Amino acid sequence: MFELREDNAAAYLEGRGFPRPAAVRALGGGVSNTVLLIESGEGCFVLKQALGKLRVEQDWFSDRTRVFRESGAMRRLRPHLPGDAVPEVLFEDRENCLFAMTAAPAGSANWKAQLLEGTIESRTAEQVARVLGLMFRASWRNPEWETGFGDQTVFDQLRLDPYYRSTALRHPDLRPAAEQLLEASGRRRFCLVHGDWSPKNFLVSDGGVMAIDFEVIHFGDPAFDSAFLLNHLLLKSFHRPEWAGRYRDLARAFWETLRCTMPPAEWFEGATLEHLGWLLLARIDGKSPAEYIRDPDLKQRIRERAREMIRARPSSLREVFA
Numbered sequence: 399m400f401e402l403r404e405d406n407a408a409a410y411l412e413g414r415g416f417p418r419p420a421a422v423r424a425l426g427g428g429v430s431n432t433v434l435l436i437e438s439g440e441g442c443f444v445l446k447q448a449l450g451k452l453r454v455e456q457d458w459f460s461d462r463t464r465v466f467r468e469s470g471a472m473r474r475l476r477p478h479l480p481g482d483a484v485p486e487v488l489f490e491d492r493e494n495c496l497f498a499m500t501a502a503p504a505g506s507a508n509w510k511a512q513l514l515e516g517t518i519e520s521r522t523a524e525q526v527a528r529v530l531g532l533m534f535r536a537s538w539r540n541p542e543w544e545t546g547f548g549d550q551t552v553f554d555q556l557r558l559d560p561y562y563r564s565t566a567l568r569h570p571d572l573r574p575a576a577e578q579l580l581e582a583s584g585r586r587r588f589c590l591v592h593g594d595w596s597p598k599n600f601l602v603s604d605g606g607v608m609a610i611d612f613e614v615i616h617f618g619d620p621a622f623d624s625a626f627l628l629n630h631l632l633l634k635s636f637h638r639p640e641w642a643g644r645y646r647d648l649a650r651a652f653w654e655t656l657r658c659t660m661p662p663a664e665w666f667e668g669a670t671l672e673h674l675g676w677l678l679l680a681r682i683d684g685k686s687p688a689e690y691i692r693d694p695d696l697k698q699r700i701r702e703r704a705r706e707m708i709r710a711r712p713s714s715l716r717e718v719f720a
Contacts (some may be wrong), residue, residue, distance in 0.1 A: 399462075400494045402432045402447040409710035411445075414489075430556065430613065431465075435570050442504075443488055448613065462495040464552040468612040469497045471547065471590070478536035481606055483529045487615045502601035502608045509607070510597035513634055514690065518644040519612065520651040525607045526600055526627070527652045530592070531659025534620050537590040544587065544617040553616045554594050560685035562676055570682045579672055586619035586669065595623040597630050621669035624656060624686060628670065628715065629677040635689050635719070636700050646719040655714055667715060674718065675707030 402410065407422045421437040425444070432447045448465040469487045476484055485499035509522060537543035550558075558580060566576035593614030600606045631649045635642040657666070681688040682701050691697055712718050 402434065402445060402494070402496055404434060407434050407436065414491075417699070433609075436498075442501040444485070444499050444501050445496060446499065447494065448696075452628070461552060464613050465495050465497060466490060466492070467547065467552065467615060469499070471612045471615045472499070474546070475533060475536070475590075479529055479532055482608055483606065484609055484612070495518045502610075503603045503605060506601040506603040506608065509600040509602050510630075512602065513597055513631075513645075513648075514638075516638075516641060518641060518648055520648060522602055522607060522649045523652040526595075526609075527655035527712065528659050529607065530595060530610055530623060530627075531656050533592070534589045534660040536599060537617070538588060543590055547590060547615060547617045548587070550584075550616045552619055553591075553618065553630060556614050557593055557622070561680040562684075565676065565680045565684040566588040569679070569705070570586055572679075574704065574709055576676065580641075583619040583622065583669070583673070586621065586665075587617055588663070589617065589620050591616055591618045591620055592623050595624075595627045597627075618661070619669065620663075621666055621673055624653070624666070624670045625673035627652060628718075629674055629681065632674070632678060632718065633681055633691065633700070636696060637688075637690055649715065649719050668711075671707075671711050671715065671718070674715075675704050675711065676706065679704035 400406075400410065404422050404424050408418055412418055417438060417440075419436045419438045423437070424437050425433040432445075432448055432449065434445045436443050436445060446465065446468075448462040450462050471489055473487050476486065482500070482503075484658045484678060485501070488498040488500065490497040507517075509526070509717045512518075512522070562576050562580055566573040592609070592612060593616060594611050595609075599609060599611040601610065628649055631645045631652075635645045638645075660666075680686070682691065682697050682704065691700065707718070
């Protein structure tokens with residue numbers, strides 16, 4: 399299989415009939431993809447190829463064809479979401495497990511970078527929540543979406559195993575709680591779930607937010623997505639305690655907008671809280687630890703707080719962030 403790199407992307411595109419790009423620049427890509435920004439006289443677009451072995455210390459593998467679940471979901475979701483909330487798919491290369499999509503507007507900022515540098519705006523959290531709520535609403539209890547995205551294999555490979563089972567191996571006293579959560583979550587098959595609703599996957603511009611990285615999308619438990627986003631805000635509250643009140647306000651704005659946008663579900667907050675403790679612990683002791691949490695004493699404080707949340711689930715999200 400062709401392995402996409404900065405130094406061979408131009409030749410690859412020329413082979414497909416594209417003019418030679420003016421520039422090729424590597425984007426983040428996370429641990430699981432190669433992502434390149436292609437700049438040409440006609441504008442910019444993005445090439446994305448899935449990796450089979452992820453860029454982490456521990457062995458972590460996943461099916462490379464997951465990239466086409468991502469492109470397929472983006473195509474189907476665009477009509478249901480505002481503006482350019484997801485990129486437009488330009489072409490797919492099935493043989494090489496890659497596709498091309500439109501780029502975010504020039505000057506867009508990564509939301510994670512903004513949050514870590516102190517640009518903490520409720521408007522962005524509300525926009526992120528609205529996109530998520532509309533995705534839930536468009537697919538809620540819809541058999542066509544479940545047929546298309548009901549397979550949770552990649553979600554298991556990239557989320558359940560590294561975040562829950564691997565973490566439980568390091569905390570064997572909590573293993574029964576992990577098994578119980580995975581069983582309960584597996585029964586909650588309500589709508590499309592992004593699977594990586596993280597600040598790093600949002601590009602912020604004057605026109606709104608663009609969500610990217612749909613590679614683990616599936617039909618399942620929406621509480622995973624809400625907990626995943628809230629966990630990032632919680633981690634940043636530990637990392638930058640001087641801004642904890644602002645992160646708390648952001649969490650409140652996200653939560654209130656999401657609940658107003660998505661279909662009613664009385665069980666949703668409890669399920670979100672159940673995931674939240676495990677996701678917090680996983681970013682310390684799972685296969686994908688938070689890279690900005692380095693101090694051993696801080697890690698231990700977060701570890702203890704996460705274990706406490708798992709053993710005695712808080713009554714509300716307000717209690718967690720207070």
